[in-house]
Amino acid sequence: MHEFSFQDDILPLKDKLFRLALRITMDRAEAEDVVEEAMVRVWEKRESYSNYDSVEAFCLVVTKNLALDMSQKKDAQNLSLDESMAESEMDESDPYHQLANNEKLKLIHRLINELPERQRLVMQLRDIEGESYKKIALVMNITEAQVKIDIFRARQKVKQRFLEIDGYGL
Amino acid sequence: MDYDYIDRLLERYWKCETSLKEESELRTFFSKSDMPKRFLPYKDLFVYQQIQKTVGLGSDFDVRVLSKIEPPVVKAKRLTMFVRIKPFLRAAAAVALIVLCGNITERSYFADDKLDYNYKDYKDTFHDPEVAYKKVSSALMMLSEEIKKSKSQHFPDSLYQNDLDSVCTK
Numbered sequence: 001m002h003e004f005s006f007q008d009d010i011l012p013l014k015d016k017l018f019r020l021a022l023r024i025t026m027d028r029a030e031a032e033d034v035v036e037e038a039m040v041r042v043w044e045k046r047e048s049y050s051n052y053d054s055v056e057a058f059c060l061v062v063t064k065n066l067a068l069d070m071s072q073k074k075d076a077q078n079l080s081l082d083e084s085m086a087e088s089e090m091d092e093s094d095p096y097h098q099l100a101n102n103e104k105l106k107l108i109h110r111l112i113n114e115l116p117e118r119q120r121l122v123m124q125l126r127d128i129e130g131e132s133y134k135k136i137a138l139v140m141n142i143t144e145a146q147v148k149i150d151i152f153r154a155r156q157k158v159k160q161r162f163l164e165i166d167g168y169g170l
Numbered sequence: 171m172d173y174d175y176i177d178r179l180l181e182r183y184w185k186c187e188t189s190l191k192e193e194s195e196l197r198t199f200f201s202k203s204d205m206p207k208r209f210l211p212y213k214d215l216f217v218y219q220q221i222q223k224t225v226g227l228g229s230d231f232d233v234r235v236l237s238k239i240e241p242p243v244v245k246a247k248r249l250t251m252f253v254r255i256k257p258f259l260r261a262a263a264a265v266a267l268i269v270l271c272g273n274i275t276e277r278s279y280f281a282d283d284k285l286d287y288n289y290k291d292y293k294d295t296f297h298d299p300e301v302a303y304k305k306v307s308s309a310l311m312m313l314s315e316e317i318k319k320s321k322s323q324h325f326p327d328s329l330y331q332n333d334l335d336s337v338c339t340k
Contacts (some may be wrong), residue, residue: 006239015226032227036235043239104214128222129192152186163211
């Protein structure tokens with residue numbers, strides 16, 4: 001087993017982990033905290049990652065679980081999803097939202113974030129990160145067949161709703 | 171450009187039959203500005219995927235997480251011999267001070283009582299040698315008698331009593 005280096009093996013994953021956490025928490029600050037915590041945990045347990053093919057899959061799993069925990073805690077605090085989403089949409093100075101200053105892109109962003117959690121994450125990992133079905137199955141702890149079904153549903157739903165709304169808009 | 175190929179790819183993309191490479195080809199195709207009108211509705215869906223991939227964390231995050239990962243540096247301190255025995259020096263100084271004070275007080279109290287080991291300088295305290303001799307011999311006699319008395323009393327009382335009894339019956 002090769003010697004681990006935090007700077008070479010874990011730190012370069014920060015953006016990918018951040019994007020995944022952001023898809024779950026929908027909040028930049030929270031996602032950042034999640035990634036930080038996840039990286040520290042992965043580093044502390046670097047000896048036990050052998051269950052996963054790569055340290056990247058291990059990082060993704062830890063990040064996903066921490067982010068889900070955090071969003072569950074947030075739900076427990078009686079903060080409704082609509083409220084937090086409205087809040088995040090208000091924050092236009094956020095660079096994350098500046099990226100989507102185009103109305104159509106904004107719409108797609110909203111449509112994806114409105115998907116059920118699993119479809120949302122699977123779509124993030126496949127269409128944005130470009131991960132293989134096998135890796136996604138490992139990270140999400142579901143079968144590859146299930147991954148394909150989720151991606152299929154997510155793509156269909158986003159396409160359908162986007163064309164619908166965009167068609168009316170034109 | 172083979173648009174039929176793109177048509178086919180797109181068709182398979184919606185059915186989740188495309189490989190990662192083919193999906194990447196689609197993203198590249200849709201990032202171009204000129205394309206037949208029939209593809210335009212889908213353009214933003216793929217553009218969104220590419221834009222989202224650029225979302226990430228700044229370098230301040232690196233600094234923060236690295237400060238949590240790297241263990242606090244313990245600097246080796248070079249100890250000189252003097253620094254090492256410093257505590258003992260202190261103790262020794264305290265003992266020396268006490269001894270010195272003791273000596274000074276002792277000397278100031280008993281400064282006059284000097285022991286004189288020079289026998290030649292001794293002076294006689296008598297005038298008549300015969301009187302002196304008698305005094306000394308009577309003193310020695312008293313001493314020898316006291317010693318004798320203590321010797322006879324040294325026997326256990328019961329044993330001494332038995333001896334007396336045997337003498338009386340005779």
